[in-house]
Amino acid sequence: xxxxxxxxxxxxxxxxxxxxxxxxxxxxxxxxxxxxxxxxxxxxxxxxxxxxxxxxxxxxxxxxxxxxxxxxxxxxxxxxxxxxxxxxxxxxxxxxxxxxxxxxxxxxxxxxxxxxxxxxxxxxxxxxxxxxxxxxxxxxxxxx
Numbered sequence: 256x257x258x259x260x261x262x263x264x265x266x267x268x269x270x271x272x273x274x275x276x277x278x279x280x281x282x283x284x285x286x287x288x289x290x291x292x293x294x295x296x297x298x299x300x301x302x303x304x305x306x307x308x309x310x311x312x313x314x315x316x317x318x319x320x321x322x323x324x325x326x327x328x329x330x331x332x333x334x335x336x337x338x339x340x341x342x343x344x345x346x347x348x349x350x351x352x353x354x355x356x357x358x359x360x361x362x363x364x365x366x367x368x369x370x371x372x373x374x375x376x377x378x379x380x381x382x383x384x385x386x387x388x389x390x391x392x393x394x395x396x397x398x399x
Contacts (some may be wrong), residue, residue: 273330281323287316341390
């Protein structure tokens with residue numbers, strides 16, 4: 256497979272990942288801000304997270320909604336191959352790496368460590384010259 260094809264598939268995968276993350280963050284935020292809807296059943300997929308987040312309700316729900324919005328904006332800029340979209344994606348993933356590192360140091364070594372490896376690998380991919388170069392030209396063709 257040619258490097259350009261591999262890069263194009265990776266760029267597509269990251270864009271899809273950004274929108275998937277936006278959906279998940281928006282669902283979490285929605286169910287924390289507006290409790291008692293049928294969407295609450297989604298927490299059966301991760302009851303531990305619900306136990307940790309539910310007592311905080313809107314205090315964590317609103318940041319989740321804002322994260323979802325940020326991911327939609329990043330994904331849109333990403334698919335349009337805008338430099339700001341690349342920068343926003345790098346910033347979001349860098350914050351995730353930092354959060355996973357903090358979790359690992361605070362005692363959640365397994366989840367923090369796994370998250371650190373995954374987010375760190377994604378960040379390394381985003382920072383590759385080949386990927387960064389796809390966003391260098393503001394007039395780059397849209398891949399959506």
